Amino acid sequence: MMRNRILGGLFGVAVGDALGGTTEFMSEAEIRRKYGWLEEIVGGGVWQLEAGEITDDTAMTIAVAKGILRNPQDPIEAIGEYFMEWKATHPKDIGNIIRTVFGLYDGSWTEAARKAGMLLGGKTAGNGTLMRCLPVALAYGDAAFMEEVTRRQSEMTHEDPLAAEACLIYNRIAARLLEGEQLTAAIRAEITRTRYEELLNRAAPLSPPDGFVVHTMEWVVHHLLTAESFGDVVQRAANKGGDSDTIGAIAGGLAGIYWGYDGIPSKYTDKILMRHDLIELGESLLALRESERQ
Structure with missing residues (x-):
């Protein structure tokens, strides 16, 4: 069940x-x-993607997972090495905040994030850490350590506490789903008494579906609370537009845990070009999580 x-x-x-x-x-x-209503993975778009090709959202998620697997006790430096390896491949899509931090990195992620904050006029509350944080929840069953790594991986590139806050709420929901809680109950437990609480009324957010982490999180929560299946979650995100790949990736991560791999239509899983890499990563994260319990 945990593997699923x-x-x-x-x-x-x-x-x-x-x-x-x-x-x-x-x-x-x-x-x-x-x-019309997009429901098939067809590629194209602004990045001229192949059908089933991923963007920075999944690429950075994979980098976080690999860093954790290389050094589970203190993964931040290893995560950073995988970030820079990915940057060296000249990917099609790197968000502005992360691109700025990469350009400033000189051995200290915290310092690079601080300098980027100054250069960008304090505007570092993007969704670039929320889109990549899920492997932390997948890898670590220990709640306190999971939260510490979640926060630290966010602060590597985004100094704004709004980014870390969203990552923590998100990974706490993920932790509940991994233990078998119902989706709505898990979300309610973690957004009650937070800035996202009003989304429990299921009304669509008034904010645009853009890259500001608070707006992104609002749309992620809304899609999860109102959709009836995994496919419904990712299709709603895709058909809303805006920062649709990132909102789809973030919402899809929690939906995927809840409905499980077996609950994702094969027309989607079979289309992902790096599916074999993801399966291998998942097996390794499962092994790490289980080794913690022994």
Whole structure:
């Protein structure tokens, strides 16, 4: 059961990313005109993706997972090494905050994030840490350590506490889902008495589906609370447009844990180009999580 959930989480990120990558930066009206209702992974879009190709959301999620697996007790430096390896491949899509931090990195992630904050006028509350944080919850069953690593991986690139706050709420929900809690109950438990509490009324957020981490989290929570299946979650994100690949990846990660790998339609999982890498990563994260318990 845990294997099904961990693989579901990883594939949920990748599917939401690959589906939403087609409609990133488009408006709902543009999407309707071009695709009607997009529900298949077809590639294209602003990045001219192959069908099933992932973007920075999944790539950085994989880097976090690999860093954890290389040094589970203190993974931050290893995560950073995988970030820089990925940057060296000249990916199509790197978010502005992360690109800035990469350019400033000189041996200290904290210092690079601080300098980037100054350079960007304090605007470092993007969703680039939320999109990649799920492997921390998948790897660690110990809540306190999971939360420490979640916060630290966020602060590597985004100094704004709003980014870390969203990652912590998100991974706490993930931890509950990994233990078998119901989706709505897990979300309610973790967003009550937070800035996201009003989303429990299921009304659509008034915010745009953009890269500001608070807006992103609002749409993620809304899609999860109102959808009836995994496919429904990622399709809603993709058809909303805006930062659709990232919102789809983040919402898809939690939906994937909840519905499990077996609950993700095979038309999605079979299409992901790096599916074999994700399966291997999932098996390794499962082994690490189980070794913790012994």
